[in-house]
Amino acid sequence: MDQLNGAAMFPDPDQAPSKELMGHFRRLARSSPWLWNTIQIEISAHDPEHRAVGFAAENQPESLTVLIRRPNxxxxxDPAGKVLFRTDTINDSKSASFVAATRKxxxxxxxxxxxxxxDDGLVSRRPEAAYVNELMPVTMWxxxxxxxxxxxxxxxxxxxxxxxxxxxHALREVRDAAGRPCLEADLSRGxxxxxxxxDAPLLGTGVTRLRIDRATGLCVERTILSGEDAGAExxxxxxxxxxYMIDGLFTQPKASLSDVREAPLWPIPLPGSPEPGRHQR
Known part of the structure; x- marks a missing residue:
């Protein structure tokens, strides 16, 4: 196994992060499932030439607004408020998957x-649980x-x-454009x-810069610094x-009973009249 020398680990040894800060960063990366229940975010992407990448949707929007309520x-x-995707059903019966008797x-x-x-209130060890949302329209999310x-x-x-x-390789405390405190690290694969x-690794083949929001544990910025796709963001x-997010934000509208206030007009014959009358509401 190749050993990494000090220069490869920390390009600037004088600015090497402390052991305590690195431990805090790793615990923050484990804590997201317990730091929030609902969230509204805006996601955008740029190619290696720093051009905005449109999503595979009508009019190729450069950003998408995503509302999430855990668990699924x-x-x-899109930027105009048009719904591109939403969960078909929530709180549905699990009987079919239970009958399958798989461990998952x-x-x-x-x-x-x-x-x-x-000691810092962040997660040191996670239990086995259903962490991945299989219904997410983009798996990397x-x-x-x-x-x-x-x-x-x-x-x-x-x-x-x-x-x-x-x-x-490097770790620092920063704030994003909105002033939210974050931890930003330059990382490579171990x-x-x-x-x-x-199919959607967070780290590239070279060095990747990640910024994690300290309040939610979300990765709010990802920049590939070297290796394949260097420059992608x-x-x-x-x-x-x-x-608070109601069920109606996520479920598809279902057909309901007819509204009696909009009842159709039916012809009703009037006594002694050769012409049929009309039902009056």
Whole structure:
């Protein structure tokens, strides 16, 4: 196994992050499922030439507004407010998946389970739960909403030379454009790196810069600094956290009974009249 020298680990050794701050960053990356229940965000992306990338929707919108209510309710709108996607059903019966008797079908949402917390109030060790929303229209959004893959589900063993899923090259405290406190790190893949969604890894093949919001644990900015797709960026703007969201925001409208206030007019013959009359409302 190739060993990384100090220059590869920390390009500027004088600015190497403290062990405490790196531990805090990894715990923050594990904590998202327990830091919020509903969220409204705006997602945009740019290619390596820093041009805005339109989404595969009508008129190719450069950004999308996404409303999420845990565990699995999702609504996606374009900039004009047109609904592009929303969950078909929520709170549906699980009987079919239970009958399948697979281990995955019995996993609970993480909000119903208690993790092990560190002294800073963030998650040190996560329980096994249903973390990935299979209904998410873009699979990579799962990684932005819960960037646990860069930290692992539990603290790494101390007897391994490179125990963590990601290698932290730089780490700093910053604020985003709205003034929200964040932690920003330059990371590369470790030997044990394993994306939660295999087809959509959060870290690129080289060095990737990630910014994590300290209040929600969301990855709000991703920039690939080197390797394949260097220069590509994703941005997540937090618009609202833990606002009340009704079921109607996420479910498809269903056909209802006829409105009697709009009853049709039926011809009713009048006594002694050769012409049929009209029903009057």
């Amino acid at each position: 309710a999702v609504r996606v709108e 079908s019995w996993l609970l949402p993480p909000q119903l389970l208690a993790p092990v917390y560190g 799962n990684a932005f909403l819960d960037p646990v893959e860069i930290a692992g589900f539990a603290p790494a063993p101390a007897d391994l030379p490179f125990p963590h899923p990601s290698i932290i 030997h044990s790196y394993s994306p939660v969604v295999p 994703h941005h997540v703007k937090i618009l609202a956290v833990d606002q």
